[in-house]
Amino acid sequence: MTTAIARREPIFPKRILLDQLIFSIMVWAGFAVFMFALTFIVSLVREIEVSGWNIGGQPARWFAFVVGIYIGWTVLQLHVTHGGTRKGFAIQALIFSVAYAALLGALFVLTFFLEAGYYGLMGWPQALHQPELYAHPLDFGMALIQWVMIFGVWTLGGLLIGVAWYRNVILGALCIPLGLVAVSISTYTFSGEIGPMNWLRAFVPPQPGAVPAITAHLAIIAVFASLTWLAIRDIPIKNKSEAG
Template sequence: MSTRWPILRYLLTAHLLFLLLSLGAFVAISGLILGGVALFGTVSVSALDVGVGQFFRWMALGYGGHLFYTFLPHCLVHGRTRGEFVRQVPVYQVVGAAVLALAIAVLYVGETLLYRAAGWTQGLRPGHLYESGTDFGAVFVSYWAALLVWTVVGSMIGAAWYRFPGVGVLLVPVAAAILFVNGLNLNIGEWGPLSGGLAGGPWGLVGIAAVSTAVAVAVTWSIARDVPVHVRTA
């Protein structure tokens, strides 16, 4: 049993812990900024909505690229196969995004209680599926879909960049199109009057994110399934 799914087990124990600690760092920084605002002004926006909501997905994009640009060749030179990697990493991405989304949803509830106790206004950016930090299910689904899509798109770019140095950049427009559609879908606040909606509800959001994830994973698989290991010379 201990020899099954070795890459998945390693990612769930080591990498996911790192991501949770990184989330904690984002929350801590947001808390420091919140404390400064409360000390010198009036709190009127959600620190999580601005801090985690705006910036954490960019970390997910970069991390997804790291998995296939750096971690894939590392696994190959240590005896793992391409087949193992391309099968196990998507499973980890689905589970990891769910764990992070669950943690974020819990944090939103905690922030709501803190704001209420302090008499602050928890202002959320318009267009979300959730209207309050206590809309636990909607917060969870939104972040699960967002983090999953951004991670697998990052992996697609990373795989292309590793296999085709200098040419992988041609896949960036495809990645941007996927993120744009999901930007509208996930209402992440960057598309102005266009945000609000393709999804029409949580299940529509899940459907669009699932299709986007499947496309990105399929492209990544086609690139990485027989990728050669690049030998770096000094």
């Protein structure tokens, strides 16, 4: 006879974090080498004037977004079909997003120090194209705050779109404009640039800075987390043929 086993549903996403940690470190190492090599190639045709790694923040945030989609689309199904609950998944996914953002943020900011050594060796200036929350790449504290918030918003944004799309294609599509608004606000609070969504200026503080940035990002994270829960709480887990 099978002996009954009672246990609580784990809320810390140990396995998901470990899987993504290993994968992300591998991707980060490859991406860093690629960016450093690319900078060297560029140096053959023009002067290096700014930090290449800082520019690499664009694909890095898309990477976080894709990981978020993977968690929302794939891990949710696996979690529930293996006997977990939607609520348990939602808690794990939220904790994962925060912890993962911290990990990516730390990796990203620490790479500025590797880049500083590389640039020093090559005699290149490690400046920023334009100051954001941090005025210099080696301003560790402010750079870390900025990048943890960026990765948090992008990971959670991916999670939201992943679960919303899994639930319903139209719902997923509706999340895209919401994401664009969030990205515009996020960018504005760091740099003062709001992109094509100029109408948003009516709703954001007059000046960018640390306090507006932290406030805005916490608000975006709260909105994303709430919408994610609304999408998950009674989501049907379809056959793969239906979900595809």
